[in-house]
Amino acid sequence: MRIVIAEDNTLLREGLSLLLTNAGHEICAMVADGDSLLPTLLEHRPDIAVLDVRLPPTFQDEGLRAAIAARAEIPGLPVLVLSQYVEQAYASKLLAQGASGVGYLLKDRVGRIEEFLQALDRVADGGVAMDPEAISQLMVRRTRNDPLAALSAREREVLSLMAEGHGNTAIGELLFIAETSVNKHIGNIFSKLGLPTTDGGHRRVRAVLTYLNASNA
Incomplete structure (x- = not known):
């Protein structure tokens, strides 16, 4: 599949490129900042984007905002977000669209190559892949109108x-x-x-x- 990578850490960016290329995928572009991500996604229209939440220049949510904007222009664009920590607000923004083809993994999950590649394929196919730690933390808060209350x-x-x-x-x-x-x-x-x-x-x-x-x- 054709992949765009957005990661400011050179070592991780190059490592992802090597890992994915060795797995038979094509890296059509790599960017290191948030300003370049949206135009790159619109130009290449990849099968999936693998990106960091926090990118230069401010290291806040540039990656996520660019991904959400790209999904508005390219409906259904699969996005696999990598984050150093579980950031509930950012994960929630990604999921708030209620669409398929989304994933949120902690960066240390990349080291578990088989799991990472399986998650990549799942998201590219329109599925959802969430890091177990992210799920655990996202589930800490509950509302009174919990739609899951009926589940055993x-x-x-x-x-x-x-x-x-x-x-x-x-x-x-x-x-x-x-x-x-x-x-x-x-x-x-x-x-x-x-x-x-x-x-x-x-x-x-x-x-x-x-x-x-x-x-x-």
Whole structure:
């Protein structure tokens, strides 16, 4: 796939380029600042953008703002955000669009090459990939009108693993339950969240986004 990388740290930027090239992907552009990111994305229209939240000149949210602006110009542009720390406000902004093809990973996750590449593929295919630590912190706050209140503890566990990007078989293995039980729990989740069968495969993404946005309402 064709990838644009936005990262001001030269070592990490070059390391990402080498890793992704060795995995068979094409790096169509690399930028080191926020001002260059939006025009670069609009010029190359990559299959996915891999970017740091904080970029020069102010090292605040330049990367994220450019990604959101690009998604407005290129609907559905997959974006995989890398961050040094879990920054709830920035993760919430990314998820607030309620769209598929988004990911938020801590930078140390890049060192787990297989996991990182799996997350990249998942986001490029229109899925959602959230770092487990990000999920944990995003779920700290709850509102009174919690849309997940109807879910059982086990259903929340299943939905949490769905948010991390695990398939049904992997979820069953992690929770030590049969895959048929996982399927039943997921069916209950869809039903309780009011996601109709007409949504098809989009129900999984919508369920995950509901889960992640619940603490940020």
